[in-house]
Amino acid sequence: MTPNPTPVAGAPALSVRDLRKTYDTGVEALKGVSLDVAPGDFFALLGPNGAGKSTLIGIVSSLVNKTAGEVSVFGVDLHAHRDAAMRLIGLVPQEINFNFFEKPLDILVNYAGFYGIPRSEALPRAEEELKRALLWDKSRTMARTLSGGMKRRLMIARAMMTRPRLLILDEPTAGVDIEIRRGMWQTLKEINAAGTTIILTTHYLEEAESLCRNLAIIDRGAIVEQGPMKSLLAKLDVEGFLFDIDGTLPAALPDIPGAEMRAVDDHTLDLDMPRAMDLNRVFAAFEAAGIRVRSMRTKSNRLEELFVRMIAQGQDAQGSQAA
Numbered sequence: 001m002t003p004n005p006t007p008v009a010g011a012p013a014l015s016v017r018d019l020r021k022t023y024d025t026g027v028e029a030l031k032g033v034s035l036d037v038a039p040g041d042f043f044a045l046l047g048p049n050g051a052g053k054s055t056l057i058g059i060v061s062s063l064v065n066k067t068a069g070e071v072s073v074f075g076v077d078l079h080a081h082r083d084a085a086m087r088l089i090g091l092v093p094q095e096i097n098f099n100f101f102e103k104p105l106d107i108l109v110n111y112a113g114f115y116g117i118p119r120s121e122a123l124p125r126a127e128e129e130l131k132r133a134l135l136w137d138k139s140r141t142m143a144r145t146l147s148g149g150m151k152r153r154l155m156i157a158r159a160m161m162t163r164p165r166l167l168i169l170d171e172p173t174a175g176v177d178i179e180i181r182r183g184m185w186q187t188l189k190e191i192n193a194a195g196t197t198i199i200l201t202t203h204y205l206e207e208a209e210s211l212c213r214n215l216a217i218i219d220r221g222a223i224v225e226q227g228p229m230k231s232l233l234a235k236l237d238v239e240g241f242l243f244d245i246d247g248t249l250p251a252a253l254p255d256i257p258g259a260e261m262r263a264v265d266d267h268t269l270d271l272d273m274p275r276a277m278d279l280n281r282v283f284a285a286f287e288a289a290g291i292r293v294r295s296m297r298t299k300s301n302r303l304e305e306l307f308v309r310m311i312a313q314g315q316d317a318q319g320s321q322a323a
């Protein structure tokens with residue numbers, strides 16, 4: 001790749017090639033990660049604790065030194081043109097790190113000043129960002145007194161002060177209740193719709209599902225799954241039903257290709273099937289087998305469970321590669 005100090009038209013917002021990180025302690029946090037994030041994308045980086053998400057983000061935002069590999073931001077090589085690449089990025093780190101004894105307005109204006117944005121320009125921007133974050137009425141109160149959710153929103157507002165082309169958020173909604181989380185999702189959707197590429201790490205599959213178009217799942221320093229959210233969900237998307245049966249079940253249950261069925265007791269059937277599958281097929285098979293359904297209900301959402309299963313499969317694959 002030719003090092004370039006200015007953004008290259010058509011280049012990925014983020015390109016990571018064979019990125020490796022071994023900490024001084026000997027921990028291999030990244031074992032050769034490659035991924036591309038398209039301009040304008042809303043991209044999720046999912047993975048369990050210790051997977052390497054923050055390490056990856058730390059390297060991309062120049063807080064952590066890589067051991068090997070290449071990173072470029074809109075075609076700007078991070079190694080060759082660190083400052084130019086950094087100007088394109090806004091970072092919302094995992095830990096809240098503003099001064100609790102400053103006021104939100106000052107936090108934003110001072111942050112902009114650090115990036116060379118004059119006060120006259122920073123003030124109207126700060127007002128705009130604080131209003132978007134629903135914090136304008138708190139702009140002159142001590143940051144320490146903000147609630148946890150407000151602090152998280154202030155972190156996003158601060159990152160937006162430099163008008164980044166790529167906004168990276170490391171678990172922005174950790175520990176935030178569902179209502180505030182939804183509000184933050186709305187803010188992030190607006191920022192993305194206005195043209196900013198967003199990369200978000202999260203433990204919550206539900207969050208990734210409602211926000212992101214593409215995702216990578218990282219586990220133990222390696223990518224175990226990558227692609228459009230829709231196709232991953234199609235893989236994960238199994239729906240479970242419980243059927244209450246009139247009379248007793250036949251000895252041999254009907255075979256429905258793609259679905260898994262078992263009798264819970266004499267008059268209850270448990271069925272798992274792909275969400276894309278037509279329930280009529282199930283009813284046709286029941287009809288043919290003389291099974292009469294009295295009632296049915298959906299089982300609880302199993303996405304989280306399936307996510308865990310996918311991680312486990314990735315570990316098996318890694319294990320067998322290593323063997």
Ligand SMILES: Nc1ncnc2c1ncn2[C@@H]1O[C@H](COP(=O)(O)OP(=O)(O)OP(=O)(O)O)[C@@H](O)[C@H]1O
Nearest residue numbers: 023025027029047048049050051052053054055056
């Ligand atoms: N500064 C450090 N020094 C040594 N090891 C580290 C350091 N930071 C992270 N690690 C290790 O690297 C691995 C990946 O950690 P990382 O923080 O990147 O994971 P994560 O995916 O962000 O996890 P979480 O979801 O818990 O935030 C872990 O084993 C962690 O203990």
Ligand SMILES: [Mg+2]
Nearest residue numbers: 053054094170
């Ligand atoms: Mg982390």
